[in-house]
Amino acid sequence: MKQKQEGKQNQSVKMELKQTFPLTIKRLGINGEGVGYFKRHVVFVPGALPGEEVVAEVTKVHPKYSEARIKKIRRPSEHRVKPVCPVYEECGGCQLQHLDYSQQLKEKRDIVVQALERHTKLPVAELEIRETIGMDEPWEYRNKSQFQVSMNQSGKILAGLYGVDSHKLVNIEQCAVQHPATTKATNIVKAILQDLKIQIYNERTGKGLVRTIVARTGVQSGELQIVLITTKKDIPKKELILQEIKKRLPEVTSVVQNVNGVKTSLIFGNETETLEGNAFIQETLGDLQFELSARTFFQLNPEQTVRLYDEVKKAANLSGKEKIVDAYCGVGTIGLWLANVASEVRGMDVIPESIEDARKNASKHEIKHAKYEVGKAEQWLPKWAKEGWKPDVIIVDPPRTGCDETFLNTVLKIKPKKFIYVSCNPSTLAKDIATLSKHYKVGYIQPVDMFPHTSHVECVAQLILKEGN
Numbered sequence: 417m418k419q420k421q422e423g424k425q426n427q428s429v430k431m432e433l434k435q436t437f438p439l440t441i442k443r444l445g446i447n448g449e450g451v452g453y454f455k456r457h458v459v460f461v462p463g464a465l466p467g468e469e470v471v472a473e474v475t476k477v478h479p480k481y482s483e484a485r486i487k488k489i490r491r492p493s494e495h496r497v498k499p500v501c502p503v504y505e506e507c508g509g510c511q512l513q514h515l516d517y518s519q520q521l522k523e524k525r526d527i528v529v530q531a532l533e534r535h536t537k538l539p540v541a542e543l544e545i546r547e548t549i550g551m552d553e554p555w556e557y558r559n560k561s562q563f564q565v566s567m568n569q570s571g572k573i574l575a576g577l578y579g580v581d582s583h584k585l586v587n588i589e590q591c592a593v594q595h596p597a598t599t600k601a602t603n604i605v606k607a608i609l610q611d612l613k614i615q616i617y618n619e620r621t622g623k624g625l626v627r628t629i630v631a632r633t634g635v636q637s638g639e640l641q642i643v644l645i646t647t648k649k650d651i652p653k654k655e656l657i658l659q660e661i662k663k664r665l666p667e668v669t670s671v672v673q674n675v676n677g678v679k680t681s682l683i684f685g686n687e688t689e690t691l692e693g694n695a696f697i698q699e700t701l702g703d704l705q706f707e708l709s710a711r712t713f714f715q716l717n718p719e720q721t722v723r724l725y726d727e728v729k730k731a732a733n734l735s736g737k738e739k740i741v742d743a744y745c746g747v748g749t750i751g752l753w754l755a756n757v758a759s760e761v762r763g764m765d766v767i768p769e770s771i772e773d774a775r776k777n778a779s780k781h782e783i784k785h786a787k788y789e790v791g792k793a794e795q796w797l798p799k800w801a802k803e804g805w806k807p808d809v810i811i812v813d814p815p816r817t818g819c820d821e822t823f824l825n826t827v828l829k830i831k832p833k834k835f836i837y838v839s840c841n842p843s844t845l846a847k848d849i850a851t852l853s854k855h856y857k858v859g860y861i862q863p864v865d866m867f868p869h870t871s872h873v874e875c876v877a878q879l880i881l882k883e884g885n
Contacts, residue, residue, distance in 0.1 A: 429455040431474050431482045438490070439472045441465060443530070444523045446843055448511030448871030459484050462580070463505070465493040465515055466523065495519040500555075500592045508580035510593060510869040517868060521548040524873035525863050531842035532861075536850040544860035549723055554868030557717045559699070560632040561598045562683055563588065565606065567616045575606045575629055583619070593869055601631040601640055601665055608660045612653050617646075625651065627676065628683055632708065635718045636700035641670040643710045644691075645684065647677045658692050670694045672710040684711050688769075696773070701725070706747055706777050709769050713746040717866050724838070724864045724874060725753040728811060731836045731859070731878040734758050738808035741832075743793040743823070748774030750811055750838070751786060761786040762807070764796050794826045801830060811836040818844025824851050831855060835879040840866070845875055855885045 431454075441450035441464045450464025452472070458481040464470050469491040472484035499505075499513035512520050525548045532540045551557065563575040566585045576588035591599055609616070609626060617624035630643035642661060644651070651657065651673065661668055671692035676685030688710055696707040699714065702722055708714050715721040728750055732740070734757040742751030745763030747770055755761050755778075763786070765771055771790045778786040789796055793812075800806070810832045812819060818841065827835060828851075835856060839845035849858065859878035866874040 429457045431457060431477045433474055433477060435474045436471055436487055439464075439470050439484070441468045441470065444527060444871070446527060446531070446871065454482075457482065461486060462511070463514065464489075465496055467491075468493045468496075502590075503586055503588060506579050507577055507586045507588065509577050509588075509591075511871040513592070513869045517550065517554050520868065521550045521865060524548045524865060524871075527871070527873055528842045528845075528861060528863050528875060531846040532849070535843060535846035536853065538849070538853060538858065543858050546860060546862045548863040548865050548873065549720075549727070550865045551717075551720055551868055554865075555592055556595055557719060557868065558591075558594045559598070559635050559718055560630070560714075560716055561591070561594050561602055562628060562630045563602050564628055565609070565616050565626055566619070573606050573610045573616055575602055593867075595633050595635060597633040597638075597640055597667070598631040601633075601642060601668070602629050604664050605629050605631070605642055605644075605661065608657060608664065612656055612660070614651075614653065614657070622679060630674075630683070630710070632697065634697045634699040634708070637698040637705075638667065639669040639697040639699075640665065640667045641672065641697045641708070641710065642668055643672045643674055645674045645676055647675070649673075649675050649687070649689075654691070662692070668693065670697050670710075674710060701749065702753070704749075704752055704777070704781060706749060707773050707780075708747065709773055711767065712770050712773055713767075714749070715866070720864065720866050721749075724866065724876065725750060727862050727864060727876040728836055728838060729754055729757070731862070731876050732757075732809050732811065732834060734809070739805070740809045740811060741793065741797065741807040743810060743812040744814050745774055745788065746770050746813070748777050748786065748788060750813060752777060752781065752783060754811070755781075755783045755786055758809075759785065762796075762800070762805075763788045764791050764793055766790070766792060792820070792823065794820065794822045797826050797830050806830060807832045809834045809836065811838070813838035814844075816841040816844065819848050821851075824848060827852065828855055831881055831885055833881050835881075837875075837877040837879060839875045839877065840872060842873060842875065845877060849877065849879070852879055855882055856880060857882050 439452040441452045445451045450461040461484050471488040473487045476483040495516040565575045574587040576586045615625040617627035628645035632641045675687040696709045739760045740758045742763035745765050751761040751763045771788045774788040856879040862876045864874045
């Protein structure tokens with residue numbers, strides 16, 4: 417979503433499609449695009465970098481801002497580098513491969529600063545916003561791929577991602593940020609479907625069977641899971657498909673089918689069945705092992721996840737006596753990471769499979785002071801409060817849309833001493849901090865680069881209850 421709030425700078429100039437003009441890029445926007453001003457009108461230019469002078473051509477006009485493309489770079493940034501990926505500009509999965517990695521880390525911190533300036537009334541210059549924690553080797557880190565499949569006019573099966581602002585599928589046979597095991601698995605499964613002439617879903621007609629290939633690897637365990645997302649339950653030549661997968665990918669320990677027959681942009685449907693092997697794969701973070709089912713959320717960058725969770729532990733600064741709540745808990749990773757320094761852990765999530773996995777994970781590690789429930793935090797927290805149980809610390813790791821307003825109001829009523837917010841979206845983090853700032857002050861914010869070469873930045877924000885509350 418474009419940051420329309422940038423439009424405060426503007427207003428008088430009227431832009432036209434295909435209009436060209438010189439533009440100096442001031443900074444990066446939330447989606448990794450360059451941001452400049454033409455006669456006080458905000459212009460977003462994908463691929464442009466801060467400090468560059470470009471000739472821009474308008475591609476879209478909006479009331480408060482315009483989008484443009486680079487027609488010519490007059491003065492390139494000293495930090496501009498050649499992208500590694502051959503389909504980088506078509507794919508859109510990464511937005512910053514053309515920016516030197518050390519500079520990416522600086523720009524990501526700046527994106528956090530911008531979000532706070534835009535969405536809060538806090539004295540941002542006085543806040544402690546730390547330098548972004550990066551990766552030593554920022555390639556081949558993603559442990560999971562979800563590639564849509566289609567068939568071209570010559571009958572060849574393609575698997576990849578939809579291009580930027582389009583529904584044209586970009587075929588990806590090699591991805592610089594995907595773990596090699598997932599890339600290999602997707603290519604082989606695609607070849608098996610081709611060889612056995614399995615019907616591929618056609619989004620335009622709504623006909624066909626296989627719509628998505630999901631591959632997930634346990635980076636530490638070496639286990640591999642394949643999920644075929646289909647439009648209906650019956651799969652012709654199912655046994656042959658499974659035989660070929662076992663023969664060509666002996667490292668696969670789990671083959672799962674998920675049925676999604678609805679015309680939707682959502683990847684997964686509600687019906688899941690294990691076709692071969694286990695229903696889950698194992699992954700290890702530090703000293704903890706986790707069972708990951710097909711639909712279970714798990715961080716996509718395990719190496720950097722350890723750093724992220726260590727930052728959560730530092731921010732919580734537990735003595736061993738505190739009661740903590742792990743809201744939006746998924747398979748229980750954060751709560752279990754902190755369990756050895758907490759007196760009790762309680763977590764909740766709306767996905768039943770995640771809670772089932774969280775309970776298994778706690779049991780496996782003999783963590784008896786962890787309790788997990790299906791449902792929303794705004795339902796469980798008041799119930800527990802009535803029973804006389806109140807957390808000292810609440811930790812939350814919500815989706816990109818941020819925290820539910822009802823949940824935030826519940827937190828303001830429960831008033832834990834600390835609220836640790838793990839965020840994957842600086843804009844929604846800033847908006848939620850603005851709400852929480854009625855009763856909480858920002859201790860510090862630590863950006864962590866979970867997704868190198870993309871515009872995404874994760875943050876751990878330490879919020880402390882103000883005195884007198």
